[in-house]
Amino acid sequence: MEISRQQWAKNEMYWRIERLKIRIQKMIYNLANIARELLWRAREKNYPKTEDGRTLLHIGCGDINSPEFINIDARKSSHIHIVTHNIFRLWMIPDNTADLIYMCHVLEHVPREKLSKVIKEMYRILKPNGKLRISVPDFDHIIAIYNDTDHQIELISPPLMGGQDYPENFHYEIYNKKYLEKILVAHKFGDVLEWNPFDVQFHNFDDWASKNVMFNNKEYPISLNLEASKLQ
Numbered sequence: 001m002e003i004s005r006q007q008w009a010k011n012e013m014y015w016r017i018e019r020l021k022i023r024i025q026k027m028i029y030n031l032a033n034i035a036r037e038l039l040w041r042a043r044e045k046n047y048p049k050t051e052d053g054r055t056l057l058h059i060g061c062g063d064i065n066s067p068e069f070i071n072i073d074a075r076k077s078s079h080i081h082i083v084t085h086n087i088f089r090l091w092m093i094p095d096n097t098a099d100l101i102y103m104c105h106v107l108e109h110v111p112r113e114k115l116s117k118v119i120k121e122m123y124r125i126l127k128p129n130g131k132l133r134i135s136v137p138d139f140d141h142i143i144a145i146y147n148d149t150d151h152q153i154e155l156i157s158p159p160l161m162g163g164q165d166y167p168e169n170f171h172y173e174i175y176n177k178k179y180l181e182k183i184l185v186a187h188k189f190g191d192v193l194e195w196n197p198f199d200v201q202f203h204n205f206d207d208w209a210s211k212n213v214m215f216n217n218k219e220y221p222i223s224l225n226l227e228a229s230k231l232q
């Protein structure tokens with residue numbers, strides 16, 4: 001079927017406008033990146049770094065204030081450098097910035113439909129070969145506690161469902177090693193390994209990663225501690 005000159009001109013105009021829209025979108029994206037980079041460079045001067053110049057982010061740090069880390073949390077406090085709920089969109093942090101991102105007992109507070117966005121955001125922010133260090137309640141440990149304590153729900157409810165004493169302390173997801181490893185690998189992370197809170201660099205504080213719980217005079221670990229590298 002032959003198209004009229006008028007129709008042809010209309011089509012041509014449509015595609016010109018579409019191409020222009022894409023160019024404008026790219027320009028806005030690049031300008032936003034430049035603005036973000038400049039803003040970060042200005043703010044970075046007030047943020048901590050390690051002695052050898054590494055950038056470490058502690059996301060969901062809560063009360064922990066380790067002096068080498070840039071602290072990020074949803075709840076305001078004097079030691080928190082960046083206060084935000086939106087850990088799936090940390091717009092103020094440029095791509096390839098962090099050498100290490102540490103998240104201890106935070107991922108379980110992320111609703112399932114946002115989890116992928118959060119992991120992608122961590123990937124974006126990490127430098128190539130940078131490390132994502134995670135600790136979460138381990139469903140397999142919780143099941144062991146449940147089975148050893150005559151199936152007492154009240155003992156496993158807090159580690160499973162969260163402390164529920166403030167809005168950011170409710171759990172949305174459960175994890176075990178197989179599941180978390182699968183998620184990390186699906187998001188282009190590699191070299192997934194367990195890490196030991198008593199024998200790992202940049203972990204000289206007490207947090208959930210190293211806590212055990214006592215039931216019937218028996219100590220149980222509670223956490224699954226996994227670390228992965230950003231593959232290029």
Ligand SMILES: C[S@@+](CC[C@H](N)C(=O)[O-])C[C@H]1O[C@@H](n2cnc3c(N)ncnc32)[C@H](O)[C@@H]1O
Nearest residue numbers: 060061062073074084085104105109168207208
């Ligand atoms: C169970 S506490 C763990 C605190 C600390 N990491 C520890 O192990 O002792 C969870 C922390 O994550 C923070 N948090 C939860 N959801 C968050 C979100 N969407 N964005 C930022 N922080 C969040 C909470 O405010 C809280 O400080």
